[in-house]
Amino acid sequence: MAHAYTPGLKVVETALVRKQRRLPLAGEVLVEKGDKVKALDVVARTFLPGNVETVNVANKLGMPPEDIPKYMLVEEGTQIEEGQVIARMKQLFGLFTSKAASPVKGTVETVSNITGQVIVREPPMAVSVTAYIDGDVVDVVGSEGVDVECVGTFVQGIFGIGGEAYGEVKTVASGPRDVLAPEDIGPECEGKIILGGSLATAAALKKAIAVGAVGVIAGGFHDRDLRDFLGFDLGVAITGHETLGVTLVVTEGFGEMPMAEATFELLACCEGMFASINGATQIRAGVIRPEIIIPRPGEIMAKVGAEEEDESNLEVGSRVRVIREPYFGKLGEVTSLPVELQVLESESKVRVLGVKFDAGGKDVIPRANVELIESGRR
Amino acid sequence: MELSDVKTILATDCGSTTTKAILIKKEGDEYRLQVRGEAPTTVEKPAEDVTRGVLNAVGEVEELTGRKLIADHKVLVAEGKDEGVDIYMSTSSAGGGLQMMVAGVVKTMTAESAQRAALGAGAIVMDVLASNDGRLPHQKIEAIRRLRPDMILLSGGIDGGTISHVVELAELIGAADPRPRFGAGFQLPVIYAGNKVARPIIEGTLGEKTSLYVVDNIRPVLERENLGPARNEIHNLFMEHVMAQAPGYSKLMSWTAVPIMPTPAAVGAIIQTIAEREGFEVIGVDIGGATTDIFSVFQKVFNRTVSANLGMSYSISNVLAEAGLPDIIRWVPFPKSQLDERDLRDRIRNKMIRPTTIPQTLTELVIEQAIAREALRLAFVQHKELAVGLKGIQQERTISDAFTQTMTGETLVNMLTLDMLVGSGGTLSHAPRRVQAALMLIDGFRPEAVTFLAVDSIFMMPQLGVLSTVMPDAATQVFERDCLVRLGSCVAPVGNGKKGQTCLKITADWPGRGHVEEEVKYGEMARLPLAVDERVKARLDPVRPFDLGHGKGQTLEAELEGGVAGVIFDCRGRPLNLPQDETARVDALQRWLAALDVYPNHGSSEAA
Structure with missing residues (x-):
């Protein structure tokens, strides 16, 4: 296969970032093309059909289903209140009365003379979407949402938990190799997005929640801590719906992993700036990566999100990062790209590359086990 | 032409x-x-x-x-x-394949038939709704809305039977007002394959809210399943609704001479073709990055299951979550003291987030293959639970049946009668040594008596499957000559005995070795080389209490077939129990790996 390597994640200082903000179904768009919006502004809203409750009227009245229309007090489409009697039957000249009441407020949707069930739909639920980033509305997507664009710093993580969050960046680690410990996090982190170094421990995350921090960014996170923190072993990597009180964005992987220096320096430079982050990750078809967006009006260097991405090729001299044991996390430079397949220690026969590590030493490793590092991409 | x-x-x-x-x-x-x-x-x-x-x-x-x-x-x-x-x-x-919800009245009867129909058509079944599944109506509605399937298969009731339950399910589907995954402006396709008497009412309930298609009942009478019409309609709708909405597929459909098939349906087609031609009982497995599909033909009945969250990259962490770390480590031939649990968990997670990476060191390969064994085992457990006879039917019993106490709905999978076990997917097809694939299949599936093992060389079963629908001869020829890598026969006596006792005696005239009389002890494995296409008539004498399908201690005259892994004699017993003691376990694994020459240095490399 021509492209055997994994393209890296984006780490861009100033990029044109475009985000589509869409309702789950058609509704009302509250802004217009050209409007300036803030991250927390509501840009569109709609009403989802309410939940439904079924009332087994035939059972409650003790009659065959085909007879229930005769005893219904309300018709399909009628608005009813919680506890309102919707069917009644008098027996023995009115001495005994059987009745069925609605358990919820809502609308009678169907009355079935086959099953004897009445379906009551609760009032619609309001759903809205915010702009997510400070920027401009550049497109309106029918009655479903908008595209919001900003110029800013854009960093993709490899894994995250928790949904969208907003706050100022606060650098707590002194460098990309620092482990973020609970004692590093104080009351000054309230409402902030904490920048850590190589590892965020479960204890540090708990402390972040305790002081009211909204997000944590770190190079690595231990799987065992993830289990302890979530309370279960995460099976399938589809995250973003957790409501643990903090959003975590991991930039490198599992374990203690120094954050890539370029990533750390870039984020550290954004100290005090307002950022939007999202831990939502989907490692499946339709891959979604966690992200950090920091609006910074200025010169545009790359486009992200809206435009087609170019594929880049490995070349001798390319900067790479190893993404599998035994050299996980090491940086280096490609020294050779042999065409022939080579046999590894595991006896697998694969395409390889020669690499000279920045920290000294060299080896031959599978092409599939490196990520390309280049400007605008890590 | x-x-x-x-x-x-x-x-x-x-x-x-x-x-x-x-x-x-x-x-x-x-x-x-x-x-x-x-x-x-x-x-x-x-x-x-x-x-x-x-x-x-x-x-x-x-x-x-x-x-x-x-x-x-x-x-x-x-x-x-x-x-x-x-x-x-x-x-x-691509794009997640065909994703369906199925609904039936009774969970173990019509709902299970609907599940088999959808799986056999190549779908991933996202949820099974049943009147008796224990969920409240609003929970079922919430599930329909949340999952956004490509289509729903609704079944329930035998023809002429009660209609109220299936109508109730239809009312719930209608109340959910479901939307398909692709094509926001389209109505969700719903296939009704239930009691034919209920058709007019179902049309009244769902006709306007969904895109409704009516086919013959999948369970017209309790004693018979009729899955064909529902499966055909699923394939038609896959083309018309799902594929037509996916990016570029309209163009692709105009290029192809025959309809585009869902990949698993195509693999099922080639497996069925082979089983029918050879009169075989067969199991096929495709272990992928996200899912593991298992196909089987037993008693001429085809079954397919997909374990949507068991796989070797995207889903590798779920294998860890479901099997648990101890069950993975038990296949690793090093003492636990050499494995840092925290490090191992992180390594597995890192494979999940960077799924295209490959093991460079031997230790990494050994660990990945240990995980594959558990993924195969867990997927096979799920397969056996669904590949069952019809439940709830009346059985005619003879006096001998009264002693065996067979029940309805027992699994059709019978490892003693299994003729062929075929593996595919990167972990099996690309294992550096073919005997590694053979041992992963044996440890994952635990074949019994005599079973022939093979792997798909470059995973071309899907293409051969779609070819088999129009040119079965061509598909079979390529399958036999170019697709299958023949690993060889595996002989595995059933039963457990005492350590050190003889389990199996083998007598045969073996190519290149002359007259062979070998004994394999209980708890051991052995391998005799036998080249591809070579066959040996062997006398196999299991020693009591061991059994090769003809009774304890009864001789089996069998024709053993060669392959790149030779003939493997697995005398570890069935059920297969690994030693509980740590030292004994590592010692046993090292002996088995050495006997079959599975890894260089018996799997030892960098300090794990």
Whole structure:
């Protein structure tokens, strides 16, 4: 296969970032093309059909289903209140009365003379979407949402938990190799997005929640801590719906992993700036990566999100990062790209590359086990 | 062009990550694989057009053969010419494949039949709704809304039976007002395959809210399943609704001579073709990155299951979550003291988030293959639970049945009668030593008595499956000659005995060895080399209490078939119990690996 390597994640200082903000179904768009919006502004809203409750009227009245229309007090489409009697039957000249009441407020949707069930739909639920980033509305997507664009710093993580969050960046680690410990996090982190170094421990995350921090960014996170923190072993990597009180964005992987220096320096430079982050990750078809967006009006260097991405090729001299044991996390430079397949220690026969590590030493490793590092991409 | 005149066939499989193309040519009277090419699938951004990946993969075939296969940005079909191909066809599982919900009245009866119909058609079943599944109505409605399937199969009731329950399910589906995954403006396709008496009421309930299709009941009477009409309708709707909405598929559909099949349905088709031709009982497994599919034919009944969250990259962490770390570590031939649990968990997670990486060191390979054993085992447990006879039916019993106490709904899977076990998917097909694939299959499936093992060399079963629907002879020829890598027979006596006792005596005239009389002790494994296509008539004497299917201690005269892994004698007993004691376990694993020559240095490499 021509492209055997994994393209890296984006780490861009100033990029044109475009985000589509869409309702789950058609509704009302509250802004217009050209409007300036803030991250927390509501840009569109709609009403989802309410939940439904079924009332087994035939059972409650003790009659065959085909007879229930005769005893219904309300018709399909009628608005009813919680506890309102919707069917009644008098027996023995009115001495005994059987009745069925609605358990919820809502609308009678169907009355079935086959099953004897009445379906009551609760009032619609309001759903809205915010702009997510400070920027401009550049497109309106029918009655479903908008595209919001900003110029800013854009960093993709490899894994995250928790949904969208907003706050100022606060650098707590002194460098990309620092482990973020609970004692590093104080009351000054309230409402902030904490920048850590190589590892965020479960204890540090708990402390972040305790002081009211909204997000944590770190190079690595231990799987065992993830289990302890979530309370279960995460099976399938589809995250973003957790409501643990903090959003975590991991930039490198599992374990203690120094954050890539370029990533750390870039984020550290954004100290005090307002950022939007999202831990939502989907490692499946339709891959979604966690992200950090920091609006910074200025010169545009790359486009992200809206435009087609170019594929880049490995070349001798390319900067790479190893993404599998035994050299996980090491940086280096490609020294050779042999065409022939080579046999590894595991006896697998694969395409390889020669690499000279920045920290000294060299080896031959599978092409599939490196990520390309280049400007605008890590 | 008559199909008998077809000389060149191009077939592609658009997988979730890779699109694979194969070129088949007729040489004399026989169809043979020429070359294959592959390229990343392009269903998602930035390309969002499946045909780009197809053309890239076909372009690789073009380069390798020098034959012009692409013209005007499309596959060149030019019957009988020196360029292009006579016929082009494709399968697809890109974009998540076919995702369905099924509903039936009784969970273990019509709902289970509906599940089998959907799985057999190549779908991933996202949820099974049943009147008695224990969920409240609003919970079922919430599930329908949340999951957004590609289509729903609704069944329930035998023809002429009660209708109220199936109508109730239809009312719930209607109340959910479901929307399909693709195509916001389209109505969700719902296939009704239940009690025919309820059809007018179902049409009244769902006719306006959904795109309703009515087919014959999948369970017309309690004693019989009729899955064919529902499966055919699923395939039609897959083309019309799901594929037509996916990026680039309308174009791809216009290129192919036969309808695009869901990849698992195509694999099922080739497995069924082989089982029918050979009169075999067969199990096929495809262990992928996200899912593990298992196909079986027992008693001429085809079954397929997909374990949607058991796989070797995207889903590898779920294997860890479901099996638990101790069950994975038990297959690793090092003491636990050499394995740092925290480090091992992190390594597995890192494979999940960077799924395309491959094991460089031997330790990494050994750990990955240990995880594969558990993924296979867990997927097979799920398969056995669904590949069952019909439940709830009346059985005629003879006096002998009264002693065996067989019940309805027992699994059809019988490892003693299994003839062939075929593996595919990267972990099995690309194992550096073929005997590694053989041992993963044996440890994952635990075959009994005599079973022939094979792997799909380059995962071309999907393309051969779609080919088998129009040209079964061509598909079978390529399957036999180019697709299958024959690993060899595995002999595994059933039962457990005492340590050190003789389990099996083997007597045979063995090619290159002359007259052989070997004994294998209980708890041991052995391997005798026997080349591909070589066969040996052997007398196999299991020592009581061991059994090779003819009773404890009863002789079996069997023809053993050779392969790249030779003939494997697995005398570890069935059920297979690994030693509980840590030292004994590591010692046993090291002995087995050495006996079969599975890894260099018996699996030891860098400090784990």
